[in-house]
Amino acid sequence: MTEFIPPGTRYIDLPSPFPMKRGGTLAGARIAYETWGTPNAARDNAILILTGLSPDAHAAMHDANPAPGWWEAMLGPGKPIDTTRWHVICVNSLGSCKGSTGPAAIDPNTGTSYKLAFPELSIEDIADAAAHVVRALGFERLACVIGNSMGGMTALAFLARHPGVARSHINISGAAHALPFSIAIRSLQREAIRLDPKWNEGNYDEANYPESGMRMARKLGVITYRSALEWDGRFGRVRLESDRRDDEDPFGLEFEVESYLEGHARRFVRNFDPNCYLYLSRSMDWFDLGESCGGTADQGLAKLRVEKALAIGVHTDILFPLQQQQQIADGLRAGGVDATFLPLESPQGHDAFLVDIGRFGPAVGDFLKSL
Amino acid sequence: MTEFIPPGTRYIDLPSPFPMKRGGTLAGARIAYETWGTPNAARDNAILILTGLSPDAHAAMHDANPAPGWWEAMLGPGKPIDTTRWHVICVNSLGSCKGSTGPAAIDPNTGTSYKLAFPELSIEDIADAAAHVVRALGFERLACVIGNSMGGMTALAFLARHPGVARSHINISGAAHALPFSIAIRSLQREAIRLDPKWNEGNYDEANYPESGMRMARKLGVITYRSALEWDGRFGRVRLESDRRDDEDPFGLEFEVESYLEGHARRFVRNFDPNCYLYLSRSMDWFDLGESCGGTADQGLAKLRVEKALAIGVHTDILFPLQQQQQIADGLRAGGVDATFLPLESPQGHDAFLVDIGRFGPAVGDFLKSL
Numbered sequence: 001m002t003e004f005i006p007p008g009t010r011y012i013d014l015p016s017p018f019p020m021k022r023g024g025t026l027a028g029a030r031i032a033y034e035t036w037g038t039p040n041a042a043r044d045n046a047i048l049i050l051t052g053l054s055p056d057a058h059a060a061m062h063d064a065n066p067a068p069g070w071w072e073a074m075l076g077p078g079k080p081i082d083t084t085r086w087h088v089i090c091v092n093s094l095g096s097c098k099g100s101t102g103p104a105a106i107d108p109n110t111g112t113s114y115k116l117a118f119p120e121l122s123i124e125d126i127a128d129a130a131a132h133v134v135r136a137l138g139f140e141r142l143a144c145v146i147g148n149s150m151g152g153m154t155a156l157a158f159l160a161r162h163p164g165v166a167r168s169h170i171n172i173s174g175a176a177h178a179l180p181f182s183i184a185i186r187s188l189q190r191e192a193i194r195l196d197p198k199w200n201e202g203n204y205d206e207a208n209y210p211e212s213g214m215r216m217a218r219k220l221g222v223i224t225y226r227s228a229l230e231w232d233g234r235f236g237r238v239r240l241e242s243d244r245r246d247d248e249d250p251f252g253l254e255f256e257v258e259s260y261l262e263g264h265a266r267r268f269v270r271n272f273d274p275n276c277y278l279y280l281s282r283s284m285d286w287f288d289l290g291e292s293c294g295g296t297a298d299q300g301l302a303k304l305r306v307e308k309a310l311a312i313g314v315h316t317d318i319l320f321p322l323q324q325q326q327q328i329a330d331g332l333r334a335g336g337v338d339a340t341f342l343p344l345e346s347p348q349g350h351d352a353f354l355v356d357i358g359r360f361g362p363a364v365g366d367f368l369k370s371l
Numbered sequence: 372m373t374e375f376i377p378p379g380t381r382y383i384d385l386p387s388p389f390p391m392k393r394g395g396t397l398a399g400a401r402i403a404y405e406t407w408g409t410p411n412a413a414r415d416n417a418i419l420i421l422t423g424l425s426p427d428a429h430a431a432m433h434d435a436n437p438a439p440g441w442w443e444a445m446l447g448p449g450k451p452i453d454t455t456r457w458h459v460i461c462v463n464s465l466g467s468c469k470g471s472t473g474p475a476a477i478d479p480n481t482g483t484s485y486k487l488a489f490p491e492l493s494i495e496d497i498a499d500a501a502a503h504v505v506r507a508l509g510f511e512r513l514a515c516v517i518g519n520s521m522g523g524m525t526a527l528a529f530l531a532r533h534p535g536v537a538r539s540h541i542n543i544s545g546a547a548h549a550l551p552f553s554i555a556i557r558s559l560q561r562e563a564i565r566l567d568p569k570w571n572e573g574n575y576d577e578a579n580y581p582e583s584g585m586r587m588a589r590k591l592g593v594i595t596y597r598s599a600l601e602w603d604g605r606f607g608r609v610r611l612e613s614d615r616r617d618d619e620d621p622f623g624l625e626f627e628v629e630s631y632l633e634g635h636a637r638r639f640v641r642n643f644d645p646n647c648y649l650y651l652s653r654s655m656d657w658f659d660l661g662e663s664c665g666g667t668a669d670q671g672l673a674k675l676r677v678e679k680a681l682a683i684g685v686h687t688d689i690l691f692p693l694q695q696q697q698q699i700a701d702g703l704r705a706g707g708v709d710a711t712f713l714p715l716e717s718p719q720g721h722d723a724f725l726v727d728i729g730r731f732g733p734a735v736g737d738f739l740k741s742l
Contacts (some may be wrong), residue, residue, distance in 0.1 A: 052470035169539045179602070180602040180627075181598075181599035181608040181628075184590075184629065185594065187624075187626070187628075187632070188590050192563070192587060195567075195583045216559065216562065216563060223552070224556050228689065229549070232550055232552075234551075236551065237551070250487060255554050255558070256552055257555050278622060282622065284524065285625075285626065293639060318689070321599060
């Protein structure tokens with residue numbers, strides 16, 4: 001699975017055994033991470049970025065890997081997350097396949113990959129692993145924890161389970177718990193993978209890989225990551241040129257939007273491990289910040305202690321809808337946090353934070369400048 | 372396939388050969404229909420109902436079939452579509468499997484079912500077949516054509532291709548053409564069916580039926596037929612009772628919303644023919660009223676001639692979004708029609724017209740009373 005890992009990735013070993021919230025432990029687990037910028041003398045300029053389901057730790061280029069990262073426009077010298085001021089750490093989530101230990105990794109106890117023997121993964125485990133990385137890198141305190149999408153859930157779990165570690169927080173298109181529409185979408189994505197005979201209860205290999213299931217799952221993902229509004233303008237009812245169509249297939253690709261989904265799916269399927277996808281996807285459905293205090297998500301939010309917070313969302317997001325970022329800001333404020341809710345008019349839906357840097361850049365940059 | 376057809380269904384033979392818009396003809400084809408109420412002496416009290424993708428012609432109970440229909444609360448004596456005043460005809464769409472000729476029917480030329488040898492089906496063909504039924508039943512003129520969802524597309528095609536037949540029109544959660552988000556959803560539903568090895572290029576039988584693909588397609592359908600808002604209140608994060616869960620399956624059903632989708636899918640899969648589903652689904656993607664005049668959908672709408680029209684939609688509909696019903700009303704009005712746009716606050720999404728009779732009933736009833 002080394003093909004999944006960007007060059008220049010570094011690693012931090014987790015304590016062994018590493019206890020998992022829902023039971024079981026990991027032996028010899030590690031977390032992949034990358035950094036940008038330099039720690040200052042007081043070591044109080046560190047920012048942690050927690051990612052969505054699929055990204056690796058390569059958020060932006062650096063000397064060891066000059067390839068553009070998934071948040072290249074947001075992160076670097078003079079950019080909204082300005083690496084001339086901040087020392088930025090991005091971790092690949094526990095349970096992923098981009099360098100961190102997950103279902104695709106080798107279990108040292110058996111010498112073979114975990115597959116479905118990997119213990120049940122929760123958002124809280126991802127948060128605990130990230131907190132260990134922060135401490136292992138020698139930071140007592142972070143200037144900010146930034147979480148996008150699933151990472152927004154991870155960030156809230158981080159704040160709840162590691163109080164005092166972060167001074168501030170930016171939650172981007174995140175949520176304090178999963179809502180039933182999002183659960184339904186993710187459940188269907190997992191079903192698509194599991195229905196592929198090649199998934200084989202998790203026992204696939206490169207030669208027998210559940211490509212159809214992963215393609216379906218990814219297409220459904222992309223549909224929910226973007227927005228109908230964006231697509232109306234971008235694709236409309238434009239047909240594919242005839243040389244890009246298979247006239248022998250009566251139900252083949254015909255519209256540009258179908259080709260767009262197909263392209264996204266093809267780029268993804270062999271670059272992400274299906275079992276890791278299942279585990280990470282399920283962890284989002286399970287997440288409910290209310291569990292952190294035995295109450296509701298609102299109560300969980302009101303117990304979080306940071307000095308300042310920003311919750312950003314977009315009105316076209318159907319997967320982590322805007323009211324969930326409103327809930328985060330309101331809940332933090334109810335607990336005494338100086339929290340701001342910032343709804344943005346991006347047409348790009350859930351993924352807007354990746355592409356609409358024109359709106360998200362100033363929002364993130366202004367918040368960080370104010371620290 | 373007789374198990375698909377409600378008892379008491381009647382039939383009208385289509386002209387043979389029946390020409391299809393995109394090429395080819397049907398021999399010996401027929402349309403299933405049901406009626407309620409009685410034609411008046413002037414024969415000017417007939418209403419035609421055109422359905423969504425999956426319903427049969429059994430919109431409501433009648434003497435020959437006392438089982439409740441799919442629009443039972445809307446249609447009957449004293450109900451919004453009052454059968455003491457109106458003579459109501461509901462047809463099963465051409466291409467469906469509920470009595471009308473479609474890919475599951477026997478091709479008289481071969482003696483075997485059409486399957487993928489059925490000619491390409493368009494919304495316009497469905498409209499033409501319905502228009503033939505109206506004429507064959509002895510009606511020169513309809514008081515109103517009512518179309519829901521896909522039937523809203525069919526109704527617009529009906530008005531364009533059979534001018535003068537309808538005096539008025541109610542378009543419910545319909546559209547003058549498909550938008551890319553809806554195309555993407557339907558394309559993925561078709562892909563789910565086609566990826567099921569049991570689909571077998573359309574050559575399945577009862578023993579080898581693409582149940583998994585149909586289940587996926589239906590679940591994705593239900594997700595887009597309802598709304599996130601409704602589900603927040605209806606399901607929240609409620610878990611299934613442990614006796615309804617399969618503890619052996621690490622990715623099995625866990626949340627009520629997953630069980631709801633599973634139940635919907637199970638009731639559907641063996642009651643609808645997969646090839647018919649593929650044909651009807653694709654016909655919606657192809658539909659563009661603009662083709663009727665070689666221009667845009669707006670231009671197509673402006674050429675339609677009815678005295679009065681009502682376009683109803685709901686703000687939580689993600690499949691046929693509200694702006695599409697606004698477009699219908701605006702387009703008709705631009706052509707001189709007395710057209711009203713009525714947005715409703717139903718939380719139930721696209722399917723609201725089936726369940727939110729409290730809002731849709733008065734809207735439909737008041738319009739019909741005004742005729």
